[in-house]
Amino acid sequence: MKKLNNILYITSPDAYLSLDGETVKIQIGDDKEKRIPFHNLEGIITFGYAGASPGLMHACAQRNIALTFLSSHGRFLARVNGEQYGNVVLRKKQYRISDSEMESLAIAKNMLIGKIYNAKWVLARVVRDHAMRVDVNAIKNAASIMQECLCDLQSANDHKMLLGFEGKAAVAYFGVLDELILQQKDVFFFHGRNKRPPEDNVNALLSFGYTLLSHDCASACESVGLDAYVGFLHQDRPGRISLALDLMEELRAIMVDRFVITLINKKILTSAHFIKKENNAVLLNKEGRRIFLATWQNKKNEQITHPYLKEKIEWGMVPFVQAQLLARYLRGDLDEYAPFLWK
Incomplete structure (x- = not known):
C-alpha cells in the first residue's frame, strides 16, 4: 500500500522555490x-506567481513529486509531472476503452453510481443527526x-443519457444543500452552484x-500508471485531466462538500476569511487559505475502513485506492470497476 x-x-x-x-x-x-x-513529500502546491527553479522542477520530476502551480486565489495554472509508473500495455488498454462508447460507458456508470450514492448518503446523515433543524421532507x-x-x-x-440522469440527481442534491448549513446563515448560504468565478462564500469553498x-486524483492516476488526461466520463480536452475528474466525481460530496459544511458549522471559517473582487468574485484570503489547507491536511490523515477492501486507510489514500482498483479492472483482474460507496 502506498504511504500517505x-x-x-x-x-x-x-515565494520562490528552489533546490x-x-x-x-x-x-x-x-x-x-x-x-x-x-x-517525506508526495506533492507541492504553490499559490502565486514567483515560480520555481528549473533545478527543483527537474528534481520533482525525477522523484515523481507532483508540482502544481495555482494562482493566488486557487485557479489552476500548470503542473509538472514526473515519470509514470506502470507499463505501456495498461495505458494502451485505457486508450482503447476510452475510445469505445460501450466499454467506457460501463466504467462511467459505476463512477456516477458512486457519486449519487455518496451524495444521497450525505443527505441521509443530516436527517439522522439534525432532524429538528432541517426541512426533512425537502431532503427526503x-x-x-x-x-x-x-x-x-x-x-x-x-453518455448523453447517462449525463442526463446525473444532471437530474445533481439538481436535486444542490437544491437542498443549503439545508446542511446550520450556522452563520447570514453569510454562508447556497442558492445554486456557480464558478469561474464563485460568487458567494460557499461556492468559493467548494471550488x-x-x-x-x-x-x-491526478497524482493517484499517475502513481498507478494511468494517463490522468484520458477519461471515460469527461470528454478529452487539451489540458483537462479528464480521468482525474472522473475519479473525483464519486468523492466530491463525501470529501469536499461535507468538509466545507463542517468548516462553516463549526465556525472554523467566518466571513472575515473572504474577499470580494470588483468582478463580484468571492475568494478566500490568505488566512482563510491557510486555515482551509491545514484542516484539509488533518482530515486526510483521519482513518476509515475502505468499504470494498475492508481495510483501514487514511481518507487521503482513497483516491489512490480507487485508482488502483481502476487499473486492476483495466488489466482484467476485476470483473468491473468498484466505486467508493461510503456508509
Whole structure:
C-alpha cells in the first residue's frame, strides 16, 4: 500500500522555490526563507506567481513529486509531472476503452453510481443527526429523486443519457444543500452552484476544495500508471485531466462538500476569511487559505475502513485506492470497476 506522505502548500504569493541539496528552499522576499526535506513529500502546491527553479522542477520530476502551480486565489495554472509508473500495455488498454462508447460507458456508470450514492448518503446523515433543524421532507424528496436516478442509470445506453440522469440527481442534491448549513446563515448560504468565478462564500469553498481534490486524483492516476488526461466520463480536452475528474466525481460530496459544511458549522471559517473582487468574485484570503489547507491536511490523515477492501486507510489514500482498483479492472483482474460507496 502506498504511504500517505505530506503535500507541501505554499500560500505566500511572492515565494520562490528552489533546490538546495535534499531540501526545498522557500524564499519569501529578500530575507525570510525556509527549507523542507524532500524525502517525506508526495506533492507541492504553490499559490502565486514567483515560480520555481528549473533545478527543483527537474528534481520533482525525477522523484515523481507532483508540482502544481495555482494562482493566488486557487485557479489552476500548470503542473509538472514526473515519470509514470506502470507499463505501456495498461495505458494502451485505457486508450482503447476510452475510445469505445460501450466499454467506457460501463466504467462511467459505476463512477456516477458512486457519486449519487455518496451524495444521497450525505443527505441521509443530516436527517439522522439534525432532524429538528432541517426541512426533512425537502431532503427526503431530493433523496428519493436521486434514488430514481440511481436506478435509471442502469438503462442508459450512451453518455448523453447517462449525463442526463446525473444532471437530474445533481439538481436535486444542490437544491437542498443549503439545508446542511446550520450556522452563520447570514453569510454562508447556497442558492445554486456557480464558478469561474464563485460568487458567494460557499461556492468559493467548494471550488477551492474541488481544486485540491482534483490534484490528489491526478497524482493517484499517475502513481498507478494511468494517463490522468484520458477519461471515460469527461470528454478529452487539451489540458483537462479528464480521468482525474472522473475519479473525483464519486468523492466530491463525501470529501469536499461535507468538509466545507463542517468548516462553516463549526465556525472554523467566518466571513472575515473572504474577499470580494470588483468582478463580484468571492475568494478566500490568505488566512482563510491557510486555515482551509491545514484542516484539509488533518482530515486526510483521519482513518476509515475502505468499504470494498475492508481495510483501514487514511481518507487521503482513497483516491489512490480507487485508482488502483481502476487499473486492476483495466488489466482484467476485476470483473468491473468498484466505486467508493461510503456508509
